[in-house]
């Protein structure tokens with residue numbers, strides 16, 4: 146027995162999930178957003194590259210979005226986690242599509258006509274002492290998000306993968322003092338030529354610790370021979386692991402992403418291979434920006450509403466043909 150029935154359940158209330166909820170709330174849909182409140186950028190004091198909100202707290206953006214959503218009486222944003230999701234295939238005969246069943250970590254069970262997964266990614270950092278404490282503070286992912294604040298400073302780039310050369314060259318646009326820590330990285334001849342030509346030194350000794358002052362501000366790195374180098378900010382490309390356990394359990398098809406890794410395959414509006422299931426934001430796409438996630442959520446919200454409208458039109462046409470249609474009263 147299901148306790149609650151919704152038009153749409155959204156897993157994740159970050160930029161993608163809340164944008165979708167806004168579109169659906171404005172379409173008079175009954176929407177449950179379940180959010181574990183661990184957005185990817187929660188470590189950052191300020192976010193950048195987001196017009197109208199540059200250099201503001203990313204958590205304030207989401208708090209403001211939740212206040213805006215309170216205007217729409219069909220939308221409920223609940224703190225918690227979705228523990229499981231499944232398709233109720235027995236309920237496929239209605240013409241509305243299969244019902245999606247969801248169980249929350251508080252044990253409550255919910256059913257919905259459509260499901261949107263906007264659960265983001267986990268950043269897995271290299272195992273270096275002191276690095277996790279600096280994430281979002283002195284160690285960063287994205288030159289567009291945090292580069293300008295460190296222009297002309299001493300920048301270190303920890304080469305962890307293909308994205309690291311891109312980070313180094315983007316940061317060279319902002320500072321003449323960029324150094325790449327390359328131990329263990331597979332650099333191509335073109336990578337090396339590009340670094341040499343732009344006066345970016347390569348450090349082959351391994352970074353074993355990130356150093357900070359008494360206030361916790363990043364000051365440098367310690368190398369495996371004990372030597373210490375001064376650095377004002379570090380750029381690191383972590384492994385980005387999509388939080389897609391629910392999508393995997395539902396059997397959503399995955400595909401290699403051009404930026405590396407495998408992500409759930411979606412069409413341009415966020416539709417997955419599983420009927421009734423959409424996905425948006427970082428969980429489908431490692432490109433790390435709030436505007437991208439907002440746009441994906443906005444598109445998915447509109448597409449889900451259009452899909453529901455199409456099902457409702459088909460049901461009304463069938464009922465009209467059968468002579469069983471009750472006259473609709475348009476909501477005023």
Ligand SMILES: Cc1cc2nc3c(=O)[nH]c(=O)nc-3n(C[C@H](O)[C@H](O)[C@H](O)COP(=O)(O)OP(=O)(O)OC[C@H]3O[C@@H](n4cnc5c(N)ncnc54)[C@H](O)[C@@H]3O)c2cc1C
Pocket residue numbers: 156157158159160161162179180181182183184185186187188189191192193194195225226227228263264265266268280281285286287289290291388425426427428432433434435436438
């Ligand atoms: C350190 C750092 C700094 C950044 N700075 C910037 C910046 O300045 N500008 C910028 O544009 N981008 C920035 N980004 C990128 C930005 O964080 C992401 O683009 C954005 O958060 C993606 O939004 P999303 O909604 O897809 O995922 P998220 O914001 O990560 O939201 C996903 C939500 O889903 C929840 N969730 C996950 N699983 C479940 C579940 N089973 N049940 C319920 N809820 C669940 C999570 O707790 C989370 O609240 C930064 C990233 C990092 C790591």
